[in-house]
Each structure stands twice: as structure tokens, then as C-alpha cells.
Amino acid sequence: MQYDLTDLRLFVAIAEARNLTRGAERSHLAPSSASHRIRLLEEVIGTPLLIRQARGVGLTRAGEALLRHARQVFAQLEQMHADLAPFATGVRGHVSLWANTHATHSFLPDDLAEFLRAxxxxxxxxxxxxxxxxxxxVARGEVEVGVVAERVEGADVELLPYRADRLVLIAPPAxxxxxxxxTAFADVLDHPFVMLHAGSAIHTFTMNTAAALGRHLDVRIQVRSFEAxxxxxxxxxxxxxxxxxxVSGGLAAPTVIELAEPWAQRDLQVCIRxxxxxxxxxxxxxxxxxxxAPPSATVPAQGQEAAQAPIKGQRG
Incomplete structure (x- = not known):
């Protein structure tokens, strides 16, 4: 397909304005030139994108799909510019790090701040x-470093001990x-839950764990942090x-209840190829x-040997 970013920007401008003339003005084009570009774009894609109306334009189903993808394209371009900008200000290196919710909200902020200062x-x-x-x-080489709490069967990666922690149930004091x-996780599923936002790693894990028991969580509210x-x-x-x-202490702290399931032990590990x-x-x-990581954060010696070796056919 032969079209460029100017065509996509023009289409987005027209779609958002619901008017070809105003969209052309936003793109600094004459209406006739904008109309010609849109016609060529429709010919290249092979289907109408706009519904010409007496007052403005509407979007066809194809137009709605193109608008969604075009916005994603420009969002990715902005992210690319943000990633490249540091190199123009003297930054000479970049590392991509993926981490689960647990690590992102607990240990990594302090550790990354220390790394960046150094x-x-x-x-x-x-x-x-x-x-x-x-x-x-990590196994596919898409990211160099990860921090995880699970192993994946057949993934050829190294897992290095980072921090030890447990998932616990917390309840109001009364x-x-x-x-x-x-308690067992299955025994508390009749009660309402406070959860991290949908899309967070721990939200996905918790919902999948309940589903594996044939149950659904009653989510009363979703928030953005463990503190919340x-x-x-x-x-x-x-x-x-x-x-x-x-979980912090204090008079207003929730009550901590241990979970009996083995998966409650969530030892974090650094994942690399x-x-x-x-x-x-x-x-x-x-x-x-x-x-x-403090010495107490390392996994026991028996598990440490397995954690440092490539994982093949294991799942934790």
C-alpha cells in the first residue's frame, strides 16, 4: 500500500473534526488537496473510509478501524521519539526492563533509582x-531483562534469585x-475484594486463579496501587x-492472613537469556x-541451583 504519515495525519484530523474542511485546516492543506489525498487513500486501501454528508463526514466501519490503528501508530511514534530523545542529551545507553506488578510496586523503585544514580x-x-x-x-530476545515470579514451560531462560516474598490475604480488622x-483461597471467594486495576499482572493472576477453581471474584473496587x-x-x-x-504496620493497617496454597510464595527472580x-x-x-537483594531474599540452596540454570519444562 502506498500512503504516508501525512495521509494518516490528515485522515485522523478529518475523522476527529467530522469535517473535511476543518481537518484540512488542521493539517495545513487546502480542502481540494485534502479531498484528493483521501480519495487516493481510499483507492489504495480498497474501500470507502468516509461517509460524505450534508454537514461534514462520518466514518465507515473501515474508517473506524483505520482511525484506531492510526492513533496507535502515532502513539508508537511518540514513544519512539521519547526513547530516542535521551541520546540527544548525552545518554549513551538504554535498557528495557519488564517486571510483574509485585516487583514494579515494591522493590524496583528503590533499586532502579540507585542504579540510575550510579x-x-x-x-x-x-x-x-x-x-x-x-x-x-526474554526468551525471544524482545527484552533483555525481566523480573518475574513464575516459570514458563519450555522457555530457554536463566532465572536468578532477586527477592523473596509471599502473597497474603488482607482483611479489615473487624x-x-x-x-x-x-486460610485457603477457595474459602474466601464469597467475600467482596479490593483489586488492583484490570490489566495489572496481579489482577490477571488473581482472576485466573479464581477461574481455575470455577469461581468468579466479586470485585467491589479497583485501585492503582498496593497502598490503595x-x-x-x-x-x-x-x-x-x-x-x-x-503491608505496612500501624493502627489503621489491615489484618494479614496467610494463604495455604503453594503459589502464595512469590519469590521474585531476574530473568535473562x-x-x-x-x-x-x-x-x-x-x-x-x-x-x-538482602541475603534472606535468595531462594533456598536446593531451589537456587535450579533457578540459575536454564528452564526447560518447568513451571512454578
Missing amino acids: HPQVSVTLEERTSPEIVLA HPLARLGV VCRMVAAGVGLGLVPRSA ARDNLSGFAQALVERLLAS
């Missing part, structure tokens, strides 16, 4: 993804479950599922993450 010439792009997505992306020391989950739970809105490290293949800055980031 390496002012480096920039880091941090994206929150689920552990399986991260492992597969909740009937608050007197329990330990804890505060909502302490206020009596519902139960929550958070890492133990996210192979140390020898890392760029210099990615290697420095990995070393910083591993060095920042």
Missing part, C-alpha cells in the same frame, strides 16, 4: 507485564476472617490479595538488582 548516562524503560509474558519476551491465621488496596481494605471495603512487603549475551548496561543493571 549510571547517569543510562536510561531505563520499565513496563509492567505478567510473568509468562515477560519470560517469553472482618469475620480476621481471626484466622491461615491496603487502605481500602483497612477501611472495610473488602478483602485484598497483596505481597506481604506491601544468558549473561554473556547481555549488553554492558543490561549486565550492570542485573548486577545491581542481584546485589541489592
Whole structure:
């Protein structure tokens, strides 16, 4: 297909204005030139994009699809410019890091701040993804470094011990479950929950875990941070599922209840393809993450050997 970014920008401008003349003005084109470009674009794509009306224009189904994709294209271009901009200001390196919700909201902020202070010439792009997505992306070479809490069967990656933590159930202090020391996840699914926002890795994990039991969570409210989950739970809105490290003490803190399931142990691990293949800055980031973990955060010796070896056919 032969069209360029000018054509796409023009189409977006017209679609958003619902008017060809105003869209042409936004694109600094004459209406006749804009109309000609849109006709050529429709010919190249092979279907009408606009519905010409007495007052303005509407979008065909194809036009709606093109508008959605064109917006994504320009969003990606803006992200590309943002990623490239640091190089013009003296930054000489860049590392892409994907991490699950747990790591992103707990340990990584302090560790990355320390790394960036020690390496002012480096920039880091941090994206929150689920552990399986991260492992597969690292295995395919799409991202150099990940932080995960799960293994993926058949993924040829190395997992290096980073931090140890557990998922725990939290309840309002006056909740009937608050007197329990330990419970099974299946036994609390009749109660309403406070959850992180849809799309977060821990939201996906929790919903899938409930679905595997043939149940659906009653999500009372969704928030943007573990701190907000804890505060909502302490206020009596519902139960929550958070890492133990996210629960702070104090009079207004929720009650912590241990989960009996083995999956509640969520040891975080740094995920890479192979140390020898890392760029210099990615290697420095990995070393910083591993060095920042306290001795108690490493996995037991029996699991450590398996964690440092490539994963083949294992799932945790």
C-alpha cells in the first residue's frame, strides 16, 4: 500500500473534526488537496473510509478501524521519539526492563533509582507485564531483562534469585476472617475484594486463579496501587490479595492472613537469556538488582541451583 504519515495525519484530523474542511485546516492543506489525498487513500486501501454528508463526514466501519490503528501508530511514534530523545542529551545507553506488578510496586523503585544514580548516562524503560509474558519476551530476545515470579514451560531462560516474598490475604480488622491465621483461597471467594486495576499482572493472576477453581471474584473496587488496596481494605471495603512487603504496620493497617496454597510464595527472580549475551548496561543493571537483594531474599540452596540454570519444562 502506498500512503504516508501525512495521509494518516490528515485522515485522523478529518475523522476527529467530522469535517473535511476543518481537518484540512488542521493539517495545513487546502480542502481540494485534502479531498484528493483521501480519495487516493481510499483507492489504495480498497474501500470507502468516509461517509460524505450534508454537514461534514462520518466514518465507515473501515474508517473506524483505520482511525484506531492510526492513533496507535502515532502513539508508537511518540514513544519512539521519547526513547530516542535521551541520546540527544548525552545518554549513551538504554535498557528495557519488564517486571510483574509485585516487583514494579515494591522493590524496583528503590533499586532502579540507585542504579540510575550510579549510571547517569543510562536510561531505563520499565513496563509492567505478567510473568509468562515477560519470560517469553526474554526468551525471544524482545527484552533483555525481566523480573518475574513464575516459570514458563519450555522457555530457554536463566532465572536468578532477586527477592523473596509471599502473597497474603488482607482483611479489615473487624472482618469475620480476621481471626484466622491461615486460610485457603477457595474459602474466601464469597467475600467482596479490593483489586488492583484490570490489566495489572496481579489482577490477571488473581482472576485466573479464581477461574481455575470455577469461581468468579466479586470485585467491589479497583485501585492503582498496593497502598490503595491496603487502605481500602483497612477501611472495610473488602478483602485484598497483596505481597506481604506491601503491608505496612500501624493502627489503621489491615489484618494479614496467610494463604495455604503453594503459589502464595512469590519469590521474585531476574530473568535473562544468558549473561554473556547481555549488553554492558543490561549486565550492570542485573548486577545491581542481584546485589541489592538482602541475603534472606535468595531462594533456598536446593531451589537456587535450579533457578540459575536454564528452564526447560518447568513451571512454578
